[in-house]
Amino acid sequence: MTQPRRFARVRPSGLVSGNANLIVGAKLPVIPCRVLDYSAGGACVELNADANLPQRFELLHGATRKKCRMVWKRGRRVGLCF
Numbered sequence: 285m286t287q288p289r290r291f292a293r294v295r296p297s298g299l300v301s302g303n304a305n306l307i308v309g310a311k312l313p314v315i316p317c318r319v320l321d322y323s324a325g326g327a328c329v330e331l332n333a334d335a336n337l338p339q340r341f342e343l344l345h346g347a348t349r350k351k352c353r354m355v356w357k358r359g360r361r362v363g364l365c366f
Contacts, residue, residue, distance in 0.1 A: 304329060304345040308338055317362075319345055326355065326365040337362065 305314040306329070315335050321328040327343065337357070343350050343364060356363040 304343055306331075306337065307342040307344055307349075314344070320361070324366075326352070326363065329362050329364065331360045331362065334360065 302319050304317050304319050306317055307314055315337070316332045317329040318332070319327055319329055322345070327345075329343070337354055340351070340353050343352050350366050352364040352366050354362055355365050
């Protein structure tokens with residue numbers, strides 16, 4: 285008998301653009317990025333250029349604005365949790 289899956293991935297539906305912005309501060313410019321993977325608990329984004337990110341910031345993706353925390357970074361790819 286097979287075990288049921290505990291976690292289901294939520295894939296982008298295509299209705300929302302893959303482009304997003306990272307808001308790092310009120311008076312600092314936003315950092316453009318591209319959403320590669322999006323789930324209920326976090327996301328993987330790719331930065332357009334190398335940037336130093338703080339540990340906590342906000343992700344603006346379509347009409348959704350989420351407070352998030354950086355979990356990992358490899359090159360221009362960054363893992364976020366909400």
